[in-house]
Amino acid sequence: MSVPAFNRFGVWAIYRFEMARALRTLWQSVVTPVITTSLYFVVFGGAIGSRMHDVGGVPYGAFIVPGLIMLSLFTQSLFNASFGIFFPKFTGTIYEVLSAPVSPFEIVMGYVGAAATKSVILGLIILATAALFVPMTILHPLWMAAFLVLIALAFSLFGFIIGIWGKNFEQIQFIPMLIVTPLTFLGGAFYSTDMLPQPWRTVTLFNPVVYLVSGFRWSFYGKGDVAVGVSLAATVGFLALCLVAIAWIFRTGYRLKT
Amino acid sequence: MEPVIAIRGLSKRYAGGHQALSDVDLDIARGEIFALLGPNGAGKTTLISIVCGIVTPTTGTVSADGFDIGRQYRQARSRIGLVPQELHTDSFETVWATVTFSRGLFGCPPDPAHVEKVLKDLSLWEKRKARIMELSGGMKRRVMIAKALSHEPEILFLDEPTAGVDVELRRDMWALVRRLRDSGVTIILTTHYIEEAEEMADRVGVISKGRLIVVDEKTALMKKLGRKTLTLNLAEPMRALPAALSDWALTLKADGNELEYEFDANAERTGVPSLLRRMSDEGIAFKDLHTRQSSLEDIFVSLVHSGEGA
Numbered sequence: 001m002s003v004p005a006f007n008r009f010g011v012w013a014i015y016r017f018e019m020a021r022a023l024r025t026l027w028q029s030v031v032t033p034v035i036t037t038s039l040y041f042v043v044f045g046g047a048i049g050s051r052m053h054d055v056g057g058v059p060y061g062a063f064i065v066p067g068l069i070m071l072s073l074f075t076q077s078l079f080n081a082s083f084g085i086f087f088p089k090f091t092g093t094i095y096e097v098l099s100a101p102v103s104p105f106e107i108v109m110g111y112v113g114a115a116a117t118k119s120v121i122l123g124l125i126i127l128a129t130a131a132l133f134v135p136m137t138i139l140h141p142l143w144m145a146a147f148l149v150l151i152a153l154a155f156s157l158f159g160f161i162i163g164i165w166g167k168n169f170e171q172i173q174f175i176p177m178l179i180v181t182p183l184t185f186l187g188g189a190f191y192s193t194d195m196l197p198q199p200w201r202t203v204t205l206f207n208p209v210v211y212l213v214s215g216f217r218w219s220f221y222g223k224g225d226v227a228v229g230v231s232l233a234a235t236v237g238f239l240a241l242c243l244v245a246i247a248w249i250f251r252t253g254y255r256l257k258t
Numbered sequence: 259m260e261p262v263i264a265i266r267g268l269s270k271r272y273a274g275g276h277q278a279l280s281d282v283d284l285d286i287a288r289g290e291i292f293a294l295l296g297p298n299g300a301g302k303t304t305l306i307s308i309v310c311g312i313v314t315p316t317t318g319t320v321s322a323d324g325f326d327i328g329r330q331y332r333q334a335r336s337r338i339g340l341v342p343q344e345l346h347t348d349s350f351e352t353v354w355a356t357v358t359f360s361r362g363l364f365g366c367p368p369d370p371a372h373v374e375k376v377l378k379d380l381s382l383w384e385k386r387k388a389r390i391m392e393l394s395g396g397m398k399r400r401v402m403i404a405k406a407l408s409h410e411p412e413i414l415f416l417d418e419p420t421a422g423v424d425v426e427l428r429r430d431m432w433a434l435v436r437r438l439r440d441s442g443v444t445i446i447l448t449t450h451y452i453e454e455a456e457e458m459a460d461r462v463g464v465i466s467k468g469r470l471i472v473v474d475e476k477t478a479l480m481k482k483l484g485r486k487t488l489t490l491n492l493a494e495p496m497r498a499l500p501a502a503l504s505d506w507a508l509t510l511k512a513d514g515n516e517l518e519y520e521f522d523a524n525a526e527r528t529g530v531p532s533l534l535r536r537m538s539d540e541g542i543a544f545k546d547l548h549t550r551q552s553s554l555e556d557i558f559v560s561l562v563h564s565g566e567g568a
Binding site: 003004007009010012013014016019020024087091092093095096097098099100101102103122144228 | 300307310312313314331332333334335336338340342344346347348349350351355358359360361362364365367368403472
């Protein structure tokens with residue numbers, strides 16, 4: 001019996017299983033975030049945005065689009081990936097993945113690939129929804145796609161780590177709800193850091209989300225709170241950090257194997 | 259012939275300090291049905307979990323079909339199927355989807371004809387579109403077996419395969435296990451039902467407190483360690499054993515109406531003829547007599563208890 005060096009059928013099985021799970025829960029996966037985002041546009045774009053000045057020459061309603069997409073991308077990537085790996089741990093079906101001839105890299109490809117795919121699709125749906133509310137342009141569509149994919153991958157990897165770390169549903173929800181969402185709100189999703197007085201403008205630069213939102217916004221309007229190179233480095237750095245953590249998890253079997 | 263599973267010096271100490279396995283050596287021959295017996299917490303599931311890659315061993319080596327389970331895990335695991343003790347299933351998945359998923363996970367290309375055969379063999383074909391949550395416990399157990407067989411393994415681990423299933427399903431599973439063995443699959447099963455091991459196994463291993471205390475052919479084990487019991491139904495009840503019979507290890511039972519004598523059936527001198535002669539000499543009459551061969555269960559209990567005493 002010959003065994004290939006790369007278990008593509010195994011990766012595809014995990015990926016397809018995870019995507020099928022999203023289709024079963026289409027309402028929670030897609031419709032809920034779209035409605036939530038639409039409400040943001042009604043409140044921030046319509047009701048409040050109409051009374052706001054342009055931000056760096058960009059109408060406020062259009063200005064918040066990248067931030068809103070990032071907010072959904074962060075939380076959905078985290079939830080999709082963390083539940084993807086936590087659920088088999090919770091139900092016990094993880095035994096099958098652990099006993100299969102799949103490498104840690106292939107397991108991550110399957111779970112994180114599916115979570116990132118779902119998040120990117122969701123990001124594009126929110127973008128399309130936003131286009132119904134505000135006129136906008138995307139100056140650097142390729143960079144926009146690159147940031148979208150890289151950030152979705154990085155946060156899906158982070159979510160995968162949370163899913164392995166979490167012992168219960170409360171812990172799984174703890175980081176997205178109590179850490180990532182506040183950091184996103186304080187990370188320039190709805191404002192430019194230039195609008196903050198000192199010392200808060202300096203303090204906010206310690207928030208890693210600032211760099212991600214800024215890079216993504218730059219791809220839309222050619223302007224960001226920090227240089228786009230710094231944003232890209234922060235994104236890739238975060239992704240690499242998550243990969244290192246996952247490599248350690250599989251090497252030690254942390255909360256996967258006894 | 260090279261064993262299909264070779265375990266050498268295998269030990270497992272969990273983080274909490276519990277020593278689940280101690281220096282286990284075991285060879286499983288290709289094509290045999292091997293039953294691993296042991297009380298709860300003896301280390302059966304830990305042993306299986308290590309071979310299948312779910313638990314990391316503390317020391318020792320394991321190879322499957324000549325492939326080391328650590329360094330050559332792809333080759334080793336692709337040959338192994340596992341049916342765990344617990345019914346771990348994806349409740350929302352259909353039977354067809356979950357079995358197809360398992361086949362893909364183990365690196366096999368899609369083969370609807372094989373999946374169909376497995377489902378039909380396990381009487382699951384009619385339920386292929388049903389969600390697992392809609393199935394009975396027995397059906398879920400069959401689904402677990404179908405998943406394990408989806409990638410056509412050469413070695414199949416069955417951890418308590420008939421726990422909690424009804425008699426009819428148990429018989430069906432025994433028949434399935436025999437068919438698999440006949441097709442060349444090596445079967446390793448753990449069980450609490452000694453009857454199951456007695457019925458199916460070629461060889462038996464008894465594990466107690468993490469140590470493999472005996473491994474032998476089932477028939478040889480029963481012959482070697484099996485004892486017979488002679489029961490004599492007395493014509494008159496006896497209040498106490500007479501001194502004239504003190505040379506035999508007798509037990510008075512049933513309010514003095516029965517004499518029981520346990521002996522080694524393989525011994526050159528069983529002591530039975532001399533006992534009967536002495537009873538005749540002493541005028542102790544009996545109405546009836548019968549003998550009983552000790553079962554695998556008796557042997558198992560005796561082994562485990564002697565292990566506890568050690």
